[in-house]
Amino acid sequence: MKSLSSFTSKMCTYFSKPQGAITLFLISCTFLFLYMYKHSHPASFQGQPLANSYLTLLNSVTTGGIAKYRENKVALRQHLSLILANPSSENEEAKASNIALYLFPDLLPESNFEKTQAFELWAKLQEEIEKNPRTPKARMFFEEMKSNIWNYENPRMTNSGLSEDAQETIKLFHELSSP
Amino acid sequence: MNVPSKKLSNSEAADKWPFLLPFMTVMLISFSLTALIWIALSPRTPTPSSEAISSKKTSLFASNYPANGTFQRELVQLKNRKDLKESDELEIQKYLLASADYLEIPPALAWCLLFQESRLNHLEGIELDKPSSGLGQFSRFSFFEINSQLDRFSPNALNLIYLSFGRDIRPIAAKSKDTVSSSSYFSIPTAVTSSTIYLHNRYFQLSKILEKRAIDYNPDILWLFAAMAYNKGSRSVIALWNLVLKKQGQESFYKLLHDYDYFNATVNDPLLLTKSISKIWEDKKSKPYAAELGAHIKNISACSVSPLFQTTRSLTGAEP
Numbered sequence: 001m002k003s004l005s006s007f008t009s010k011m012c013t014y015f016s017k018p019q020g021a022i023t024l025f026l027i028s029c030t031f032l033f034l035y036m037y038k039h040s041h042p043a044s045f046q047g048q049p050l051a052n053s054y055l056t057l058l059n060s061v062t063t064g065g066i067a068k069y070r071e072n073k074v075a076l077r078q079h080l081s082l083i084l085a086n087p088s089s090e091n092e093e094a095k096a097s098n099i100a101l102y103l104f105p106d107l108l109p110e111s112n113f114e115k116t117q118a119f120e121l122w123a124k125l126q127e128e129i130e131k132n133p134r135t136p137k138a139r140m141f142f143e144e145m146k147s148n149i150w151n152y153e154n155p156r157m158t159n160s161g162l163s164e165d166a167q168e169t170i171k172l173f174h175e176l177s178s179p
Numbered sequence: 180m181n182v183p184s185k186k187l188s189n190s191e192a193a194d195k196w197p198f199l200l201p202f203m204t205v206m207l208i209s210f211s212l213t214a215l216i217w218i219a220l221s222p223r224t225p226t227p228s229s230e231a232i233s234s235k236k237t238s239l240f241a242s243n244y245p246a247n248g249t250f251q252r253e254l255v256q257l258k259n260r261k262d263l264k265e266s267d268e269l270e271i272q273k274y275l276l277a278s279a280d281y282l283e284i285p286p287a288l289a290w291c292l293l294f295q296e297s298r299l300n301h302l303e304g305i306e307l308d309k310p311s312s313g314l315g316q317f318s319r320f321s322f323f324e325i326n327s328q329l330d331r332f333s334p335n336a337l338n339l340i341y342l343s344f345g346r347d348i349r350p351i352a353a354k355s356k357d358t359v360s361s362s363s364y365f366s367i368p369t370a371v372t373s374s375t376i377y378l379h380n381r382y383f384q385l386s387k388i389l390e391k392r393a394i395d396y397n398p399d400i401l402w403l404f405a406a407m408a409y410n411k412g413s414r415s416v417i418a419l420w421n422l423v424l425k426k427q428g429q430e431s432f433y434k435l436l437h438d439y440d441y442f443n444a445t446v447n448d449p450l451l452l453t454k455s456i457s458k459i460w461e462d463k464k465s466k467p468y469a470a471e472l473g474a475h476i477k478n479i480s481a482c483s484v485s486p487l488f489q490t491t492r493s494l495t496g497a498e499p
Contacts, residue, residue, distance in 0.1 A: 094458055111424070113388055113417045147328070150320040153459070154412045163459045 050083075050095045054168035061175050066133050069176070077104050102149075102169040121148040126173060133176050142177035146170055239399035239439055240285035240483050247481040247489075250294065263299050267367060271299055271314070274343070274371035281339050282379045288402050289375050291482035292409060295475065296374075301367050305355045312353050313364045315374025315409075322364070324380065325373050326350040332383045336376045343372050381408040385416060389436070396436040403442065406479050411472045414459055419445070422455040439488055446476045 014020040048056075053076050060068040080096050084107055087093035100107040103126075105118035125145040129138045149166050162170070245251050257263040271293070279286040296316040297303040304312030311318040326349045329336050340347060344361055351373055354363035364370050382405035389396050408416045423445065424432045434441040445451060452473050457465040481489065 098459070113420050113424075114414070116388060116391060117384075117413070117417065143323075144327075147320045147323040150318070151324055152412055153414045164461065 050092070050099060051164070053079075053099055054165075054172055058168075058172050058175055061172070066130070066176075070130070073103070077107070080104060081107055098163065098165040102165050117152065121145075121152055122169075129173055129177050134179050135177075136179055138177035139179060142173050145173060237487075238285065239397075239485060239488060240287040240402075241485040242287070244287040244290050245294065245482040246287065246484060246486055250291070250478075250482045253298075254294075257298060267301065268299065270367045271301070271371055274368045275375065277343065278339060278372055278375035281342065282333075282335055282375055284375055284379060284382075285399065285402055285483065287483040288406060288479070289378060291479050292378060292406050293371070293374060294482065295478055296410075301370050302358070302365055305353075305358070305365055314367070314370035315377065317353065317364055317370075317373070317377070321373075321377055322351055322353075325376060329376070332376075332380045336379060339372060339376065343368060378405055378409050381405040381413060384408070384413055388417070394436070395433075397439075400436055400439060400442050403476065403480060407446070407472060407476050410475050411468070415456060415468075415472055418458050419452065419455040422451070422458070439484070443480065447473060449473060 015024050057069060057072055057076065060072045064072075076099075080100055081104075083092060083096040084100065087096065097108065097112070101114055101118050102122070105115055105123050108115040108118070122145045125141045125148070128141045129145070132138050149170060150162065153162050153166050161167075245254060254263075258265070258268070272290075275289055275293070276286055278284070279289050293299060293314050297314050299314065301314045303314070303316070311321075315321075337347075340349070348361040348369060351362050351364055351369055353365065354360055355365065357363050358365040360366060361369055364373065382402060385401060385404055385408060386396070389401075404416050420432065420435075423435055431441075435445055436442075449469060453466055453469040456469040456472065459465070460468055
């Protein structure tokens with residue numbers, strides 16, 4: 001206890017001197033820089049499992065706001081387009097296609113019958129939610145989007161329920177449309 | 180008195196009536212043009228050999244339903260046990276025929292779908308807090324579509340509501356305390372009308388996907404796909420289409436939409452169905468889900484497809 005108080009007093013004395021103040025300033029700048037870097041650069045989706053992509057987007061909405069979300073969504077789109085152009089396995093391609101179906105239908109090939117459905121059933125509604133996030137209007141669009149996804153995947157609300165991607169998409173847009 | 184000769188040579192005739200040849204030419208061209216326009220504008224009458232017409236004449240669906248022995252026996256048991264009242268059965272049939280006629284749904288398919296969903300018990304799930312209930316097992320999202328999104332589908336759907344009830348009865352809900360209200364899904368006319376509209380919406384949705392790409396299809400086969408989509412969502416059907424097109428090619432996909440035997444073989448192939456479903460759901464869910472979907476369409480087909488197109492095995496083997 002005594003040693004701790006003596007350490008504190010020594011630190012106080014050090015930081016009250018000019019060189020101490022400069023050191024403190026430099027440390028603060030380093031932390032500030034790291035914080036700014038983390039929050040100003042889009043999350044890197046490379047190397048992380050594709051299934052985590054939704055969580056990254058959801059976290060960006062809750063911690064960084066809509067601007068951060070948009071930035072990360074652009075980064076995810078870029079990452080997915082690379083995977084879809086050159087998938088390493090059938091599973092990876094299937095997962096990337098499923099994320100693309102719900103978030104970036106334009107990345108799907110024209111031969112995929114689901115592409116037109118995605119544009120008709122949720123892509124436009126998602127755009128509206130993103131334009132007016134956290135408003136009653138956004139919530140209205142969200143309710144319609146949710147219903148469209150449910151009816152598209154499984155109208156009977158049985159245990160088999162929605163696919164993982166549909167559930168994550170609904171969670172994400174629920175957050176974006178919460179007033 | 181000199182009488183002029185009545186017979187004139189060609190050159191003499193041409194000299195006498197110089198306008199004859201141009202007049203005849205103009206007349207001939209006018210007649211030809213009129214005939215061509217007449218043919219082009221007249222309504223087309225089908226030729227007996229037309230494939231489309233022959234398929235229309237020989238409908239895939241049975242005129243008497245249920246077509247299979249298993250469902251026939253079960254229907255008799257339901258009636259004997261008084262689980263299905265005669266008055267309810269007649270009311271279901273009355274509204275089903277009216278809706279099927281207006282929406283051009285094969286009545287056998289609509290009946291078999293409702294039988295498969297609820298065994299024609301319009302009060303199914305009324306006392307339980309189940310996510311889906313009633314004659315066509317409607318969920319809150321099925322209600323949302325009927326109540327708020329009919330404008331996305333065929334205008335016939337809304338017209339049918341006006342024709343059946345004389346007014347817009349929406350919003351429809353599973354009103355367990357007011358089963359006679361026209362807005363209650365537990366009322367038979369409302370349940371039959373809204374369930375057939377929901378089935379028609381699935382057909383409309385699937386047909387638009389194909390028509391956008393100018394893909395020809397047999398409407399009867401597409402109705403079977405719509406019945407699959409009614410129960411398991413349109414995505415399961417589209418995933419199967421994507422897989423067949425990608426792995427088996429254009430020719431097989433064409434056969435899937437035109438040839439009932441090929442359709443039957445495809446939807447009864449558990450490996451293929453599981454593979455297509457696994458594109459949507461993870462492995463743990465995709466196997467049981469594919470099995471459910473396979474059993475559903477097997478039962479619907481056995482119940483609704485005309486015995487002419489079925490084997491003895493499919494007529495007797497389908498289990499509810």
